[in-house]
Amino acid sequence: MNHFDIIIIGGGAAGFFSAINIVEKNPKLRVAILERGKECLSKVKISGGGRCNVTHACFVPNDLVKFYPRGEKELKGPFHQFCSGDTIEWFEKHAVQLKIEEDGRMFPVSNSSQTIIDCFEKEVQKLGIQVITSQSVQSLFHNGEIWKIETQNNSYKAKKLVIATGSNPKIWELFHKLGHTIVSPVPSLFTFNIKDARIKDLMGVSAEVSVKVKNSKLVASGPLLITHWGMSGPAILRLSAWGARELFDTNYQFAIQINWLKDQNFDEVLAMLQELKIENAKKNCAKFSPFALPKRLWESILEAATISFETKWADLTKKQLNKLAEELTVATYQVNGKSTFKEEFVTAGGIDLKEINFKTMQSKILPNLFFAGEILNIDAITGGFNFQNAWTGGFIIAENIIK
Incomplete structure (x- = not known):
């Protein structure tokens, strides 16, 4: 049995961002990322035609929310905590310079999504975050203070759980069984x-x-x-x-x-x-x-x-x-x-937003459970907005999960 303070399920943008920010705030925590695939950050790799559209140069929260067909009302508070300008600053602090294109989309100056992947991989290594691939979650149990996670070949325990799996029907089904409402998924974009x-x-x-x-x-x-x-x-x-x-x-x-x-x-x-x-x-x-x-x-x-x-x-x-x-x-x-549309796979649907506390990104249904990114019924039009939702959710989780 592998014991951790916090386990993050999903090795994508929201999962890595959550993990890095958590351990930066409290280096003593034992944190692991479980990823079902053989590689992490695969969606980051192909996004923006391989350039990674990190965010959008819209810096006013009340304007930014208008790009989200689902989540507009709920994201106002979170964007006041961590918005596009904060994203730029975060990446600059981690040695990644971003540039603004004419249409407002923002990319790494390198024009390569590999820059973002390298940044994240370097940080998790430096901070001692364990990244465990080929871990397809089969079942989840909550027993008092502890979450137990069973994958196809392993068992894990953690005090707190972050779900950042994106649009994943299997994970939605697990949380539906645990009492969460799932808004049925349909394609968007x-x-x-x-x-x-x-x-x-x-x-x-x-x-x-x-x-x-x-x-x-x-x-x-x-x-x-x-x-x-x-x-x-x-x-x-x-x-x-x-x-x-x-x-x-x-x-x-x-x-x-x-x-x-x-x-x-x-x-x-x-x-x-x-x-x-x-x-x-x-x-x-x-x-x-x-x-x-x-x-x-x-x-x-x-x-x-x-x-x-x-x-x-x-x-x-x-x-x-x-x-x-x-x-x-x-x-x-x-x-x-x-x-x-191109390589964009965006889904409308997911965990019902009424069941999330958007001040903390915590579940209102289950204790010590947090959600970030497209696992929630939030989606945006193309232009860096879906990534901004991932960064904001990850940042807010890190702020609140360690309290």
Whole structure:
């Protein structure tokens, strides 16, 4: 039997961050990380295309929480304790410099996730934290003051337990049996599968749009990218994150409406087109685009409005002008299924947030039990926000677990 003061289940971002901060605050504690895989930090390795999107340059807690479809209300307090600026400072103290990119995402200056992995591995070694791999947890028991953990080949005991396993159905099931409520998991952060003649040859084209799920209140805006399987980009990913449950219920069969001009409505655009018909009477529609749209997209929109490329603005009929305004502002596309976004596997669902004390990240149901990261029903859009949740949870656990 292996005895520890604290055992952390899960050798990912939240697990390592919790462990390092705990032992930095109290070096006398015996701490172990149990990881089910052969390697730790595998998600850190592939995140951000192998660069590790550590956090986001949003430094105001009340603004930062708006990037979390689930957890917005609950994370306000924690982010006031440890926010993005604290993350930057923490990594600087541990010899990792971060840089801000144009869109606010933050990466190691080295542009390599290995920098973060090396930092964590060096710290756990220096602090004497035991990292034990190939430990798949089979059962958990709480007997008065002690937690007992059975893996497939070993037994462990600890006074306190930190769960940082990410979205893990087996671990959720164990805690469900111990009395926790699990919000059933559904995918979040996915792209839309769309087969439509209007976008068939537009792979790689992007535009600033607003997009709405028809017969729903779900709306998002931002860059949209046309791919060989349909649509992706921040606007689509935001829609998928906020609509994770609603879109799951449709079995990913639904219609979206795209405004390729983002902020201008049908009536405004129709009036603008009617003026253009007079002002640019002799110009070819295909050669003169009045909107800041990629050329291939503009030509596709003209085709959808049954306007040939040789047609002059003066020759556009009332019906064609109406159809063009419609294709620009309320074009409807049918979504048939979803695809995973790059290497991001983000799940909406997990331990019910009502059962967590967010001042300490401690369970309200079971004693001496703490949760960090995506094991909880918290998820964010892409951009470093899911990692920030992991760092904040790990820091708060370290502050409170040693008391």
